Amino acid sequence: MANESVFDEMGGVEGDPRQIYAEVAQWFRQASPDLIANRKAEAEAFFRRIGITFAVYGDEQGAERIIPFDILPRILSNQEWIRLSEGLEQRVRSLNAFIGDVYGAREIVRAGIVPEDLILSNPAFRPEMTRIKPAAGLYTHIAGVDLVRTGPDEFYVLEDNARTPSGVSYMMENREAMLRLFPELFGKLRIKPVDQYPDELLATLRSVAPSSASREPTVVVMTPGPFNSAYYEHSFLADRMGVELVEGRDLFVRSNVVYMRTTEGPQRVDVIYRRVDDEFLDPLAFRPDSTLGVPGLMSAYKAGNVTISNAVGTGVADDKAVYSYMPEIVKFYTGKEAILSNVPTWRCREPEALAHVLAHIGELVVKEVNGSGGYGMLVGPHATKAQRESFATKVRNNPSNYIAQPTLALSTVPCYVDEGLAPRHVDLRPFVLSGADKVRIVPGGLTRVALKKGSLVVNSSQGGGTKDTWVIEDGAPRASQSQSQKAGA
Amino acid sequence: MLARTADNLYWLSRYVERAESLARILDVALRLATLPSAYAGTSNEWESAIDIAVCRDDFFRHYDVANQANVTQFIIAGPNNPSSIRACIEVARQNARAVRTAITTEMWEILNDAWNEMQRLRFQSFTSKDLTKFLAFVREVSLRFDGAAYRTMLRTDHYWFQRLGMLIERADTTARLLDVKYHVVLPETEPVGGGLDYFQWSALLRAVSALNSFHLIYRGGIKPWLVADFLILKPEQPRSLISSYETLNRVLDLLAERYGRQGPSQRLARQTYSQLQNMDIDTLFQTGLHEFLEQFIADNNRLGLAINDQYLQ
Numbered sequence: 001m002a003n004e005s006v007f008d009e010m011g012g013v014e015g016d017p018r019q020i021y022a023e024v025a026q027w028f029r030q031a032s033p034d035l036i037a038n039r040k041a042e043a044e045a046f047f048r049r050i051g052i053t054f055a056v057y058g059d060e061q062g063a064e065r066i067i068p069f070d071i072l073p074r075i076l077s078n079q080e081w082i083r084l085s086e087g088l089e090q091r092v093r094s095l096n097a098f099i100g101d102v103y104g105a106r107e108i109v110r111a112g113i114v115p116e117d118l119i120l121s122n123p124a125f126r127p128e129m130t131r132i133k134p135a136a137g138l139y140t141h142i143a144g145v146d147l148v149r150t151g152p153d154e155f156y157v158l159e160d161n162a163r164t165p166s167g168v169s170y171m172m173e174n175r176e177a178m179l180r181l182f183p184e185l186f187g188k189l190r191i192k193p194v195d196q197y198p199d200e201l202l203a204t205l206r207s208v209a210p211s212s213a214s215r216e217p218t219v220v221v222m223t224p225g226p227f228n229s230a231y232y233e234h235s236f237l238a239d240r241m242g243v244e245l246v247e248g249r250d251l252f253v254r255s256n257v258v259y260m261r262t263t264e265g266p267q268r269v270d271v272i273y274r275r276v277d278d279e280f281l282d283p284l285a286f287r288p289d290s291t292l293g294v295p296g297l298m299s300a301y302k303a304g305n306v307t308i309s310n311a312v313g314t315g316v317a318d319d320k321a322v323y324s325y326m327p328e329i330v331k332f333y334t335g336k337e338a339i340l341s342n343v344p345t346w347r348c349r350e351p352e353a354l355a356h357v358l359a360h361i362g363e364l365v366v367k368e369v370n371g372s373g374g375y376g377m378l379v380g381p382h383a384t385k386a387q388r389e390s391f392a393t394k395v396r397n398n399p400s401n402y403i404a405q406p407t408l409a410l411s412t413v414p415c416y417v418d419e420g421l422a423p424r425h426v427d428l429r430p431f432v433l434s435g436a437d438k439v440r441i442v443p444g445g446l447t448r449v450a451l452k453k454g455s456l457v458v459n460s461s462q463g464g465g466t467k468d469t470w471v472i473e474d475g476a477p478r479a480s481q482s483q484s485q486k487a488g489a
Numbered sequence: 490m491l492a493r494t495a496d497n498l499y500w501l502s503r504y505v506e507r508a509e510s511l512a513r514i515l516d517v518a519l520r521l522a523t524l525p526s527a528y529a530g531t532s533n534e535w536e537s538a539i540d541i542a543v544c545r546d547d548f549f550r551h552y553d554v555a556n557q558a559n560v561t562q563f564i565i566a567g568p569n570n571p572s573s574i575r576a577c578i579e580v581a582r583q584n585a586r587a588v589r590t591a592i593t594t595e596m597w598e599i600l601n602d603a604w605n606e607m608q609r610l611r612f613q614s615f616t617s618k619d620l621t622k623f624l625a626f627v628r629e630v631s632l633r634f635d636g637a638a639y640r641t642m643l644r645t646d647h648y649w650f651q652r653l654g655m656l657i658e659r660a661d662t663t664a665r666l667l668d669v670k671y672h673v674v675l676p677e678t679e680p681v682g683g684g685l686d687y688f689q690w691s692a693l694l695r696a697v698s699a700l701n702s703f704h705l706i707y708r709g710g711i712k713p714w715l716v717a718d719f720l721i722l723k724p725e726q727p728r729s730l731i732s733s734y735e736t737l738n739r740v741l742d743l744l745a746e747r748y749g750r751q752g753p754s755q756r757l758a759r760q761t762y763s764q765l766q767n768m769d770i771d772t773l774f775q776t777g778l779h780e781f782l783e784q785f786i787a788d789n790n791r792l793g794l795a796i797n798d799q800y801l802q
């Protein structure tokens with residue numbers, strides 16, 4: 001992967017900035033190192049103050065850490081965004097249709113597009129769901145689709161994250177920080193707001209309430225508890241939606257209806273936005289040792305008395321082998337070509353592909369089909385010989401557990417690192433909300449950045465950071481004055 | 490509201506109040522311990538500090554002598570003390586973290602800052618100056634937290650549970666403080682011409698931040714029975730038992746009204762309140778101050794349990 005082929009979204013650290021970055025590049029290039037240091041310190045203080053933290057599993061001392069934040073924003077033009085959001089809507093509509101089909105008639109299997117054993121052997125496949133019809137036929141109400149970019153017009157979907165995508169609180173807090181840090185830039189540029197996200201999330205969740213719910217359905221956010229790595233986000237979302245943040249022990253099921261324990265006694269719950277994994281949801285239906293779940297929740301779900309969001313079993317669509325069929329899946333359900341491209345993917349379950357992957361392991365990114373968070377993957381060009389060999393053995397022993405993709409020349413955006421301003425690879429996770437009424441997407445999303453030089457892994461658990469994402473409305477500049485009454489009117 | 494949320498709010502403010510009380514107890518002990526024994530009497534201030542902080546057993550399991558070094562260390566950040574000041578702030582923050590949705594940003598920031606500060610401080614190498622500064626800091630955290638709650642919280646059940654925790658804890662501290670020192674406020678100990686115990690009484694008042702206000706109300710010298718009167722029966726004194734119960738009653742009534750249902754908490758609080766209303770300091774001394782305070786502490790605990798049963802689970 002030659003360096004000169006990497007697309008820098010700002011136009012490089014020094015060269016002529018791309019048009020959409022003009023204003024921002026000018027500000028940052030004129031700013032003195034002191035001013036930059038100052039703003040950086042302010043940002044750091046802001047995040048520490050509000051206590052936005054995450055936990056890294058297996059890290060003893062870092063029980064709570066701040067995710068590094070870079071003050072130079074990542075910018076998309078409105079035109080770029082419109083195309084992306086159309087692609088996202090198409091993709092997530094297809095995902096929902098696919099999951100419904102998987103748990104229903106399996107037409108896509110009968111059409112010979114996706115092999116049935118890929119679905120049935122998937123550990124995220126939940127047979128219970130073949131007997132459950134979620135409200136409005138929707139499964140993944142909140143998807144966090146990971147996009148990468150390799151050129152001015154080339155965007156690829158990397159992962160669909162149809163289960164419980166996280167990071168939306170960073171999207172919102174990043175914007176909050178930037179509004180405080182750079183009021184001058186917000187004054188000049190027409191940056192699309194993101195703070196409506198909680199309202200849109202609530203509207204989405206209410207739209208998929210079960211038909212037996214009251215006209216004002218009760219929505220709750222369900223968390224595994226304060227020790228979960230994303231707890232901050234759970235409480236943040238509950239807070240901004242104005243709904244209760246519950247743990248499993250706050251809920252109970254009686255006569256197939258879910259209630260929460262309140263200071264006034266039991267209160268019925270209609271929609272559970274759960275941030276608890278499937279297998280911990282109900283000890284009666286899944287893992288009996290789960291203390292995070294609610295006994296009887298699945299039977300209430302089956303009785304149609306509660307909506308679980310995202311639905312149980314959406315993980316089938318997160319499988320990286322299923323991912324490789326997405327262009328066909330989109331075509332099958334929408335009748336149109338996919339607007340967003342897939343990264344070409346070798347399915348190691350297929351002998352020819354396996355041979356190719358093993359022969360070229362040094363050039364490829366190899367991933368577990370069910371891995372996430374940057375765990376369980378090999379970045380061939382960055383791995384040592386020993387790492388490649390031990391990974392190759394794992395792949396040979398269990399080929400259907402792996403897929404491989406070429407290493408893409410991910411785009412970069414300049415970042416402030418210890419050495420000063422330097423390009424770093426980024427991705428983008430927009431959050432796509434699917435309600436019974438419509439699909440809602442807040443402009444932008446979470447930009448994650450690989451802060452280590454040359455690294456392609458953006459996950460916060462692997463040393464990644466974030467940037468605010470701006471979708472700039474091109475066109476007429478802002479009115480510079482407020483309107484006033486005309487004299488003599 | 491979730492019962493667990495109410496529980497978190499209630500304990501959150503109990504622990505903040507407790508941290509403040511501990512800081513005040515240490516403050517007073519420090520002040521008395523520095524006086525020549527001719528002024529302060531012979532009692533061991535550090536031992537009474539432990540008694541007020543109700544950690545006698547825990548303390549003597551780990552130390553032999555109750556002296557300044559041991560007691561301050563134990564009460565501030567003793568690793569074996571589950572209700573040290575540091576532990577109180579930490580538990581308060583844990584509770585706050587569990588109910589981020591139920592408290593305001595201002596309240597959270599004060600606690601989070603305090604907790605960050607605790608992580609930073611090196612208690613082992615504290616000088617006397619550091620100690621005084623630290624105790625002032627803890628009092629300030631509590632004042633700011635309480636002020637933030639008062640100024641920023643919606644007046645809904647969230648606020649009322651937060652108040653309940655603070656009031657139950659406050660009544661408990663004032664009663665314990667008086668009980669450990671009750672011998673110095675008995676009338677017969679008033680020495681002719683004043684002297685020895687004067688500093689004990691004023692220290693007691695100082696411990697509840699009531700020295701100046703005492704003078705405003707009584708307009709005379711400090712008399713021991715007036716100290717007891719002030720801290721038990723004066724509704725004007727916000728840390729007095731009667732004042733805590735007046736507010737407890739009001740808050741519990743608001744909850745009952747909102748939920749359309751009364752319960753054991755309302756009955757218990759009303760009982761204790763009317764008992765306090767119908768009492769004067771003379772009868773109190775006749776029946777025995779110590780016995781009264783013991784009874785009060787037990788009743789106050791019972792109310793805490795009743796609130797727990799009725800609302801918090």
